[in-house]
Amino acid sequence: MNGLHLIADLHDCRCAPCFLLDASGLESFCVDACQRHGLTVVGRLFHTFHDAAGQPAGVTGTVVLAESHLAVHTWPEIASVTLDVYVCNFSGDNSSKASALFDEVIERFAPKSRQCTSVGRGRLAPVK
Known part of the structure; x- marks a missing residue:
């Protein structure tokens, strides 16, 4: 396996x-953005959390991709979001698609500050 995992903590989102x-x-x-960037959506689940008074209090969502996943978690009370985009590169290099998707989602939340990390995952199969 070989892949790219992009992780962001977004603060003071101005969306x-x-x-x-x-x-x-x-x-x-999120589904539309994944498709725009050439990734294959195979499932999705988005859940709204509620506070003690029953009011919406944040969302956790995942788009399952043939190439792996996008996950997002919102904290509206502090205008923050965490974002993960992971793609495997088993049958082709999806890194540029993942990076473009990651950038678009971050831009949509319009954070004043962000902490982003890029992690190479796995390793290439041994040469025979």
Whole structure:
């Protein structure tokens, strides 16, 4: 296996605050973005959390890709988001697709600050 895992902590997001609470809207955006960048969506699950008063309080969502996944978690009370994009490169190099997707999702949340990490995963099969 060989892959690329992109991880971001986004702070002081300047997107519309309701976007951090809208599981359906966030799901549509993430699925569409994955498809725009040439990745193959095979499943999805987005869940809205609620506070003690029953009001929406954040979203956790995952888009399962044939190439691996996108995961997002929102904390509207602190205008923050965590984001993971992981792609395997088993049958072809999907790194540029993952990077473009990652950049688009970050841009949509419009954070004032961010911490991003790129991790190479796995190793190439041994040469025979």
